[in-house]
């Protein structure tokens with residue numbers, strides 16, 4: 152039963168990066184804006200991300216003497232997954248290539264601090280910018296900008312349905328803490344920014360291949376509400392089967408890392424950015440290594456060099472990729488087990504455990520020091536098995552080819568999904584399209600749910616898209632007649 156109605160210009164569903172960008176862009180144009188976030192805090196997957204943002208033609212590129220263009224950026228993005236080019240959305244990719252640097256400058260003006268750019272082949276020039284001190288900065292800066300421009304932010308507000316009148320979207324119904332339904336009527340538009348569907352087991356099973364469907368989502372709250380709510384409106388969906396992964400990932404550290412402990416004041420971030428732009432690379436090593444051992448996947452070259460992946464019962468994990476194999480076993484969880492020959496090898500380049508490509512590398516000793524929760528040692532395989540809670544007799548049989556004690560295990564390691572790539576079809580104003588290609592009046596989709604069929608392989612493209620599409624949809628809804 153609906154017992155309250157609030158009438159505004161723009162309603163934003165979801166308070167991750169895309170939703171916050173949309174709310175700021177709409178409110179700054181004088182639009183009365185409400186943002187509804189179902190979780191008790193803002194941030195979604197955006198706050199759980201590394202935070203890299205790729206763009207062409209930025210201030211930091213110019214400062215580094217790099218000349219770049221949207222056309223080159225577009226061409227290089229496609230080179231990350233050339234086999235998928237025929238399924239891509241070229242118009243949206245051109246928009247991303249041209250608009251990402253505008254968004255990055257807009258964020259800098261609002262107070263987000265970036266360092267870089269860093270190289271990432273096949274990009275022909277350095278384009279990866281990294282947010283300082285971490286991705287929470289997007290949420291903090293955009294959240295406070297939104298509030299200062301008058302956006303009403305309701306937390307714990309779950310949108311349950313979209314209100315439609317004769318093919319026009321006019322608002323949403325939501326509830327707070329399981330209370331009565333409230334209607335938020337939007338004179339200019341509803342902007343769906345509810346993220347991807349990696350946390351929805353049923354949708355994963357329906358659309359993804361079995362290994363991806365079984366893997367553990369990084370954000371179990373990404374449960375695809377937007378996809379479910381727009382089905383009855385006839386919104387077209389694109390590339391719902393697409394996924395880059397699953398990937399092997401370690402759990403995040405039980406203790407906050409270096410960057411999580413830094414104060415969140417803007418001037419500290421600015422100072423950090425200045426320091427990082429001037430400091431020699433040796434001085435940055437502790438910071439960058441801390442990021443690698445917190446966020447990055449273990450390299451599959453471990454397995455090429457003799458490490459094995461075992462499940463929680465001590466059995467060998469096999470599959471198309473280690474992560475795909477691990478996804479199919481109990482709890483999609485296991486351990487990387489190796490002997491001291493491998494441990495000694497992974498002490499120097501080119502044998503690293505994780506990397507931010509071209510920027511920095513983390514070795515076994517970095518993990519032993521910085522992530523003791525992930526590194527386990529035993530003078531025998533039995534001792535190691537007992538330490539990690541894997542049946543010792545089975546582990547001894549599975550790992551019989553490992554010869555040189557002491558033996559080591561890294562983990563638990565999980566088969567995880569970062570994000571799903573499937574999305575609603577949208578045009579270059581982020582208006583949601585129906586199957587016949589016409590816009591559904593009053594409905595926009597941005598970020599993960601509004602990827603429009605683009606496949607964003609490569610670092611920094613999802614965030615660039617989330618924040619760019621959010622900004623553009625906010626502007627576009629503000630232009631729409633009430």
Ligand SMILES: Cc1cc2nc3c(=O)[nH]c(=O)nc-3n(C[C@H](O)[C@H](O)[C@H](O)COP(=O)(O)OP(=O)(O)OC[C@H]3O[C@@H](n4cnc5c(N)ncnc54)[C@H](O)[C@@H]3O)c2cc1C
Nearest residue numbers: 165167169189195196197201202203310346598599613614
């Ligand atoms: C570990 C990890 C690292 C990553 N690192 C990077 C990186 O460095 N660079 C990069 O480009 N990309 C990265 N990504 C991907 C990137 O973070 C996401 O693609 C992007 O943040 C998506 O933003 P979004 O705003 O669309 O979704 P989200 O940030 O997930 O926001 C969606 C919000 O909507 C809310 N919501 C959902 N349903 C409802 C509802 N019914 N009612 C109200 N609210 C609702 C959710 O609670 C959530 O807060 C990473 C992803 C992961 C998991």
